[in-house]
Amino acid sequence: MHLLVKNGRVLDPERKVDSIVDILIKDGKIRSIGKGLTADVPQFDAAGLVVAPGFFDIHVHLREPGTEEAETIATGGAAAVAGGFVAVAAMPNTKPSNDGPSVTAYIISEARRSSPALVFPIGAISKGQKGETLAEIGEMVEAGIVGVSDDGKPVMDSRLFRRALEYAQLFNLPVIQHCEDLNLSKGGVMHEGAYSARLGLKGIPSSAEDTMVSRDLILAETTGGKYHVAHLSTRRAVEMVRKAKADGAKVTAEVTPHHFTLTDAAVAEYDTNAKMNPPLRSQDDVDALREGIADGTIDVIASDHAPHHINLKMLEFDRAPFGITGLETAVGLAFTQLRLPLPRLIEMLSSNPQRIMRVTPWGIFEGSDAHLTILDPSRKWKFDVNQSKSKSRNSPFHGWDLTGKAVATIVGGKLVYEDRK
């Protein structure tokens, strides 16, 4: 695939690139970077826009195989590139669970066939995600996984989790944990606090997350494993990660856009689009997450895109499934809500995700795969869920006015998404 991206502000903080230059792409790779480039290839005029190394959403549920009525690899990929992501890491809680090479291989081949975005599967930690015995991690690495996790579920058994942290080191894989003590959270459907008391809904206490983060950090430290905390949501968890990092631990952490934007007040009218796990928490927790983003405690913004068929979200609050979509709103919310300096934004959405997952990195350098995200930081737009490329409609951000958007996505030199005024 060939393409000449001209006149954009090219920004790759990892490689210390920040200037208005052109990028020539040939056969899907960056051939040269410089001013005033010309070539007999299709052109993309990025004047006034920012050209960044392609964004990577490392926490996405694609639902295929097994729950294709909610999303498929094809539609999830389309939603990803519409959100500015060149790549996603797909969580293993499919049906069947991705706990072996055949499901991994299926996901990769189906993605190659139908998804405009790159799909990197994450393999399960335990067989069937039952939390009992290790899955065939080595086999899955051969097939192409980039990390392991039992997400939507935690690994409750401390001994098993210790083994996972030890074993995954063989393959330099990050071990990603959805931190939730299932006994403490049992039956809960929203954050345990004033709102759950008023609404008469059973709460998920912050301690359900904190006790497991605490346990995991100790295990990570004592095993030397590569530990990544998925979707942080509490103040105490942020503080513990901050301290662990200060003590030199190999810990990384992610946050979702909904967790730094909304609080448990969003549930007030029993809106099932405010139901997810971990739940939306208090304003104090939101403040702590923003502090963690600002001071580097939190490394990555990842959407935890969790599509559900519209019928399921129309059930009563305590029967509706957890989760909201997020691929198409993540970048807009990051811009609008956080007002981060651009290099930090790119770090959290591209460089850090790449560093954490077991992928061959891409960026703005000659020879790199040409995966680029083109941003317009000042573009004003309104998110219309009915225009979403996802099959599902479960988003609380419908109708939100946002400033800042990915206006084009280039994967392997191919312009797979474009939204220009």
Next chain:
Amino acid sequence: MKRKDLLGIQDLDPQEILDILGTAETLQEISTRPIKKVPTLRGKTVINLFFEASTRTRTSFEIAGKRLSADVVNVTAATSSVSKGETLIDTARTLDAMAADCVVIRHGSSGAPHTIARLTKARVINAGDGAHEHPTQALLDALTIRQRKGRLDGLKVAIIGDITHSRVARSNAHLLTKLGSHVWLCSPPTLMPVGSCDLVTTNREFLHRTYSMEEAVSGADVIMLLRVQFERMDESFFPSTREYFRCYGLTRSKVALAKEDAIIMHPGPMNRGVEIATDVADGPYSVILDQVSAGVAVRMAILFLMLGGQS
């Protein structure tokens, strides 16, 4: 009634509450006539949509509607996993197709009436949703209290029992604090919800919480007992009913700590020997039967205020 639906006491302002109680008192007279009927709601369709079993509340609404000459239809719906595919939107559409004027909903999930109310043209009355609210219960409790005590402000009301799972506790806490009485929520520590100090949003200083039954009951004008809901408890909230009764059961000696003319209330049905000693349940200050009569009056008042005017 200005609002379309009655979903919770939390939404009502004190004047609305007093209007309902005043209307209830006036309509109570109908139940004393030889022919207990007025034609006011003739031709109106009221549907009792009960997803949770309840003979008491359903019968009360049925009688209330029929005394006003409304056509009352009882529909028992299932919420089991068998009906997993069925959504609340289907329920709402069916109601509109039946041209229901009013739906009385009792549901095991907090918030279900809210969802249905958004989707249907019919006016929705919440007859109890999960652990959230049971507004007509609080209103009938208030009517009973006012008839016995002459007022609803400046009283000490102790609400004792499983607060976490109790919609009756929540609705009563909202109503009584709004009208200026002090409410003491009392339960074992395992059954006092986290965040309950922020339970009410107006007159917050009128809401108190304690684990001590003695503290709650001392000098109380009203003692309200909640039913221990064994069917909702799948975990270790307290070790045994014997322990519960010892610490939180209402016995004669505890009643003696309250005011001499204190009244004892219970939403029913009672677990004798668990939340209340038998001799106290049948004692002179129990107003449990008054609550039943007040229940019909309050429900008549709400149906009248909702359906008896301009449609």
Next chain:
Amino acid sequence: MTLKLNYQLMNADEVRGTLETLADQIVSTNAGRPLVLLGIQRRGIPMSQRMAKRIALQTGVAPEMGILDINLYRDDLTKVATQPVVRRTEIPHGIDDKDVILVDDVLYTGRTVGAALRALIDFGRMRTIQLAVFVDRGHRELPVEANYIGKEITTKDNEVVEVRMDEVDGEDAIYVMENS
């Protein structure tokens, strides 16, 4: 809707005198039989109370008293204000075979009386139901006539007859207002 005074129909003395006359007429027509006076909310109540005193004076026997609120029986309930107000009804027990006198301030379309009759059906079988009104202002929409009338006047559609009673309004008077 703004009301302005058109003219005063009766002053305080005339009000009191008319009530006494109505009471005397009731006594003579009902020659010694037990009576029940039912005041229709709101001003029918003080009217009936004063008439009852006069009847007791004349006959030595006080009539039984009752209050009737017809808001639960109106046939135009769905056209009235969004917030229907319902007031007390107190009908004495055992009014079978007695003569019941409905007492109301103004007889206009007749619908209030129609509603009152519907209400009374469920309370028993009275010997007779009679109607006493202060003012009959015409414009009947139902075939209803009063047995005892304080004053009969013709009115225009946009006029309103306001009966004021000391117990409710702080003065005794009848005014005819105009709706401009």
